[in-house]
Amino acid sequence: MSPSGLEAAAAACLFPGFDGLVAPEWLLQQVGAGLGGVVIFARNVRDPEQVAALSASLRAQKPELLIGVDEEGGDVTRLEAATGSSFPGNLALGVVDDVELTRRVASAIGGELASVGFNLDLAPVADVIVDPENPIIGVRSFGSDPPLVARHVSAFVEGLQGAGVAACAKHFPGHGETAIDSHLELPAAEADRETLLTRALPPFAAAVEAGVCAVMTAHIRFPAIDDDPATLSRELIGLLRNDLGFGGLVMTDALEMRAISARVGIEEAGVRALAAGADALCLGADRAPSEIEGVQAAVVEAVRAGRLPEERLREAARRVAETAAWASSPKPHSDRPAGAEAARRALRVEGEPVVVGEPFVVELRPEPTIAAGPGDASLGNLLGAETIRLREGDPLPPLDRDRRIVFVLRDAHRHPWQRRLVASGSIVVETGLPEWRPGNVRAFVATHGAGRVNLEAAAALLAGR
Numbered sequence: 001m002s003p004s005g006l007e008a009a010a011a012a013c014l015f016p017g018f019d020g021l022v023a024p025e026w027l028l029q030q031v032g033a034g035l036g037g038v039v040i041f042a043r044n045v046r047d048p049e050q051v052a053a054l055s056a057s058l059r060a061q062k063p064e065l066l067i068g069v070d071e072e073g074g075d076v077t078r079l080e081a082a083t084g085s086s087f088p089g090n091l092a093l094g095v096v097d098d099v100e101l102t103r104r105v106a107s108a109i110g111g112e113l114a115s116v117g118f119n120l121d122l123a124p125v126a127d128v129i130v131d132p133e134n135p136i137i138g139v140r141s142f143g144s145d146p147p148l149v150a151r152h153v154s155a156f157v158e159g160l161q162g163a164g165v166a167a168c169a170k171h172f173p174g175h176g177e178t179a180i181d182s183h184l185e186l187p188a189a190e191a192d193r194e195t196l197l198t199r200a201l202p203p204f205a206a207a208v209e210a211g212v213c214a215v216m217t218a219h220i221r222f223p224a225i226d227d228d229p230a231t232l233s234r235e236l237i238g239l240l241r242n243d244l245g246f247g248g249l250v251m252t253d254a255l256e257m258r259a260i261s262a263r264v265g266i267e268e269a270g271v272r273a274l275a276a277g278a279d280a281l282c283l284g285a286d287r288a289p290s291e292i293e294g295v296q297a298a299v300v301e302a303v304r305a306g307r308l309p310e311e312r313l314r315e316a317a318r319r320v321a322e323t324a325a326w327a328s329s330p331k332p333h334s335d336r337p338a339g340a341e342a343a344r345r346a347l348r349v350e351g352e353p354v355v356v357g358e359p360f361v362v363e364l365r366p367e368p369t370i371a372a373g374p375g376d377a378s379l380g381n382l383l384g385a386e387t388i389r390l391r392e393g394d395p396l397p398p399l400d401r402d403r404r405i406v407f408v409l410r411d412a413h414r415h416p417w418q419r420r421l422v423a424s425g426s427i428v429v430e431t432g433l434p435e436w437r438p439g440n441v442r443a444f445v446a447t448h449g450a451g452r453v454n455l456e457a458a459a460a461l462l463a464g465r
Contacts, residue, residue, distance in 0.1 A: 006300045006303055006304070006310070006313070007296065007300055008033070008034045008317075009313050009314055009316075009317040010296045010299040010300050010303075010313065010317075011030065011033060011034040011035050011036065011296055012034055012035070012036040012316075012317035012320050012321065013036055013270075013274065013279060013280055013281050013299070013313070013316050013317055013320060014030075014035055014036055014037075014280075014281055014283060014292060014295060014296060015035075015036060015037040015038065015039050015066070015068065015251070015280050015281060015282045015283060016030075016035075016038065016039065016283040016284070016287055016292045017038070017039045017040070017041050017044075017283065017284050017285035017286070017287070018038070018044070018285075019043060019044075019285075019286070020043075020044065021044060021045075021046050021050055021054065022054065022057070023038075023054060023057050023058055024289075026289040027058075027289075028057065028058070028061050030289075030292065031058055031061040031062050031065060032061040032062060034062070035062070035065070036065075036066060036280060036317070036320040036321075036324070037065060037066030037067065037068055037120065037280065037320065037324070038058055038065065038066075038067050038068070039068045039069065039122075039282060039283075039284070039285070040054075040067060040068070040069045040078060040118065041069075041070075041078060041285040042077075042078045042081035042082075043285065044078075045078055045079060045081060045082075048079070048115065048116055051079065051116040051117070052115070052116045052117055054117075055067055055116055055117025055118065056117060059117060063328070064321070064324040064325055064328050065324065066119060066120045066166070066280075066320065066323060066324045066327065067117060067118045067119055067120060068118070068120035068121070068122055068168070069113065069118050069120070069121060069122065070121075070122045070123065071109055071112075071113055071118075071121050071122075071123060072089055072090065072122075072123045072124065072125060072140060073085050073087035073088055073089045073090070073093075073105065073109055073123075073339070073451065074087070074088050074089020074090065074091070074092065074139060074140070074449040074450070074451040074454065075089055075139055075140065075369075075372040075375065075449055075450050075451060076089065076140060076372050077451065079112060079113070079116070080452070081375070082376060083376065083377065083452055084375055084376065084377030084450075084451050084452025084453070084455065085339075085451035085452055085453060086112075086336045086339045086340075086451075086452065086453050087105050087108060087109055087336075087338070087339035087342070087451070087453060088105070088339060088342045088343045088346055088448070088449050088451055088453055088454050089139050089140055089448075089449045089451060089454075090124060090125055090139070090140055090141055090142045090143075090152070090156075091138070091139040091140070091141060091142065091143065091346075091433070091448040091449055092139075092342060092343060092346035092447070092448040092449045092454060093105060093142060093152055093156075093342055093346070094141070094142035094143035094148055094149065094152055094448075095143070095346045095348065095448050096342055096345045096346050097148060097152075098345070099151055099152060099154075099155040100155070101338065101341065101342055101345075102152045102155040102156055102159065102342075103155040103156070103158055103159035103162075104159060104335065104338045105156075105159065105338045105339060105342050106124070106155065106156040106157075106158070106159030106160040106163075106167075107159035107160065107162050107163050107333075107335065107338075108159075108333070108334065108335035108336065108338045108339065109121065109123075109159075109160065109163075110159065110160040110161070110162070110163025110164070110165040110330070110331075111163050111331065111332055111333035111334055111335065112332075112334065113163075113165050113330065114163055114164060114165055114330030114331050114332040114333070115332035115333075115334070117330075118165065118330070119164070119165055119166060119324075119327035119328070119330045120165065120166045120168065120213075120214070120323075120327060121160055121165050121166070121167055121168065122168045122170060122216060122251075123156070123160070123167065123168065123170070124142075124152075124153050124156040124157065124160075124167065124169060124170075124207075125137065125140045125141055125142075125169075125170055125171070125175075126149065126153045126169040126170065126171075126172075126174075126203035126204050126206075126207055127140070127141050127149075127170075127171060127174050127175045127176035127177075127200075127203075128141060128143070128144060128145075128146050128149050128174060128176045128177075128199060128200055128203065129141045129143060129144040129176050129433075130144070130174075130176045130177050130191075130199065130200075131176070131177075131178070131179045132413060132414075132433050132435050133179040133413075133414060134175075134176060134178065134179045135179070135369060135414070136175065136369055137175055137176050138411060138432055138433050139431075139432055139433060139448060139449045139450070141176055142203075146198070146199055146200075146202040146203065147202065149202070149203045150202040150203045150205070150206035151206065153169060153203040153204075153206050153207050153210075154206040154207065154209065154210040157169065157207050157210040157211065157212045158210050158211075161210075161211065161212075161213065163330060163331050163333065164327065164329055164330035164331045165327060165330045166213035166214055166249075166323055166326060166327040167207075167212050167213055167214065168212070168213070168214035168215065168216050168249075168251055169203070169204055169207035169212050169214070169215050169216070170215070170216035170218070170253070171216055171217065171218035171219075171220070171253060172204055172215050172216065172217050172218060172230060172236075172240055173196060173200050173201055173204065173218065173222065173230060173236060173239065173240070174189070174196070174199075174200030174201070174204075174218065174220075175187075175218045175220060176200065177189035177191055177196070177199075177200055177220070177222075178220055185258055185262075186219065186220070186221060186229060186258075186260075186262075186263065187219075187220045187221070188220070188221040188222075188223060189220055189221070189222050189223075190223065190224075191222075191224065192224050193224040193225060196222060196224065196225070201239075201244070204240070204244060205244050208244045208245060208246045212246075212248065213248050213249060213323050213326060213327070214248055214249040214250070214251050214280070214323060215240060215246060215248070215249075215250055215251070216250075216251045216252065216253055216282075217230045217231040217236075217237065217250065217251070217252050217253060217273075217278060218230045218231070218253060219231050219253050219257055219260050222236060225239070228276075229260065231252045231253060231255075231260060231269070231273050231276070231278065232260070232264075232269065232272045232273055232276050233276055234275075234276045234277060237250060237276050237277035237278060238277065241277060248319065248323065249279050249280055249319045249320060249322075249323045250277060250278045250279050250280070250319075251278065251279065251280040251281075251282055252269075252273050252278050252280065252281055252282050253282060254282045254283065254284035254285075255269045255270060255273070255281060255282065255283055255284065255295075256283065256284040256286070256287060257284070266283065266287075266291065266294075266295060267294050267295050267297075267298035268298065270295040270298060270299055271298055271299055271302040271307065271308055274299060274302075274308055274312060274313060274316055275302075275307070275308050275309075275312065277312075278316070279315070279316035279317075279319040279320055280316070280319075280320055281295065283295065299313065339453045340453055340456070340457070342453075343447070343449075343451070343453040343454045343456065343457040344457045344460070346447065346448045346449070346454070346457070347445060347446070347447060347457055347458065347461060348434070348445070348446040348448075349443065349444070349445050349446075349461065350437075350443065350444040350445075351427075351441065351442055351443030351444060352442060352443050353427055353442075353443035353445050353461055353462055354461075354462060354463075354464040355383075355404045355406065355427065355462045355463065355464075356404065357403065357404060358385065358386070358403060358404075359383060359385045359386075359403065359404045359405070359406050359427075359462070360385065360386050360387075360399070360400065360403045360404070360405050360406070361379060361380035361383060361385045361386070361387040361388075361405075361406045361407075361408060362387075362388055362390065362396070362399075362405065362406070362407050362408070362421070363378065363379065363380060363387060363388070363389045363390070363408040364390050364407065364408065364409055364410065364412075364415075364417075364418045364421060365389055365390070365391055365410065366391075366392065366410055366411065366414075366415050366418070367391075367392075375450060375451075377450065377451065377452040377455050378455070379406070379408050379429060379455045379458055379459055380406075380408070382455055382456055382459035383406075383459050383462065383463065385406070390421070392415070392417045393417070396421045396423075399423060401425070404426075404427065404442075405423055405425070405426040405427070406426065406427045406428075406429060406462065407421070407422050407423070407426050407427070407428050407429070408429045408431060409422070409428060409429065409430045409431065409432070410430075410431050410432045410450060411432035411433055411435075412430060412432070412435075412436045412438075413433065413435035413436040414432075419436060419438070422438045422441065424439075424440035424441065425440065425441065425442055426441050426442060427441065427442050427443045427444075427445070427462065428441050428443070428444050428445070429445045429447060429458050429462075430444070430445070430446050430447070431447050431449060431450035431454065431455070432450070434446035434448070445458055445461065445462075
């Protein structure tokens with residue numbers, strides 16, 4: 001392989017993000033020079049017309065380009081970040097436990113991505129909820145039962161890829177095994193090997209069996225198998241390749257996440273991830289062009305220095321190209337009624353939730369996770385009700401006990417301040433994991449997600465519709 005060939009192969013393994021609603025010139029040039037893919041974030045999205053134009057401008061430089069996005073439904077959406085998703089997330093689908101509905105919702109998400117030119121969805125989350133204290137997975141998981149999670153991961157992959165959009169199951173071998181956010185630090189899962197194989201791996205095995213195009217690695221250590229985080233581990237990626245028989249694209253989670261970058265830096269991480277068996281390097285949303293070029297140069301230099309086998313780099317670039325060729329003809333279509341049905345069927349109700357008269361809504365909002373970002377969907381707005389929004393430390397104003405008070409919570413089991421503020425006799429709507437039950441309330445409603453469609457279903461319930 002010639003030097004220019006080395007640079008092209010390294011470029012094919014890079015998947016950067018960028019700022020703005022229009023692709024910057026540096027990105028267009030890199031795409032034209034052979035960049036493997038681009039990852040779109042909420043900061044790149046205004047409306048469908050703008051996003052479609054953005055995709056077209058990128059693909060004009062390289063027709064078989066992978067344009068990826070985290071479009072999980074529910075709390076994690078990029079296309080509808082400003083309004084909230086029209087589709088519930090995984091936990092709601094797991095609660096309903098109708099695999100045909102999950103397949104239909106995933107197909108609908110794929111159809112909407114296809115309509116704006118996206119052909120790679122960084123979904124589904126295949127993690128099993130092990131510790132409800134986990135701050136980053138929660139409602140993004142189908143649930144805590146590995147066989148249930150496995151059958152819905154399979155259905156999601158089939159639905160999404162039936163729309164011609166490549167699915168990427170994440171976060172291998174399981175982010176649900178730890179209660180630490182890998183965006184901020186390096187977690188370690190202390191489960192023994194047998195527990196990992198029987199609890200965390202079945203959903204990924206199901207994804208492979210369903211023909212998933214891609215699998216994303218987790219920035220998590222599994223000491224029972226290897227001291228390196230999965231993204232940098234030959235043993236763990238080897239488990240995916242050899243034990244599960246996966247021959248498709250292995251993609252890293254974003255390399256600038258502190259679990260990785262704080263240890264080795266993104267250039268070294270890129271080299272080591274490729275050497276471990278990864279194929280596509282996700283470089284996140286806020287990397288400067290010089291940093292993207294630095295990762296490419298580091299990969300080329302590692303090959304020349306003998307640290308990264310040339311054949312390994314060539315194999316990685318080939319897998320990126322094969323995935324792009326598979327996803328070259330996504331199929332646009334729309335089925336938002338699937339999302340509304342799933343959100344409605346996911347509601348779980350205790351007590352009498354129908355509001356008579358004008359409600360007063362108190363929305364208790366913890367800091368948003370990095371994965372989901374801030375969401376503007378509001379149950380109070382959907383009800384057309386007087387609403388206050390409180391963060392931790394904000395005082396609860398005096399409440400008019402003659403009005404029906406509705407408290408909207410989010411993972412109250414993780415936030416004592418939310419639990420302290422809930423007033424007796426109120427209606428409580430939990431939009432996260434429904435682990436905590438308040439006493440002396442009129443009704444408790446679990447939506448299993450905070451997406452717009454989840455809140456619309458709750459609003460209809462409270463209004464008696």
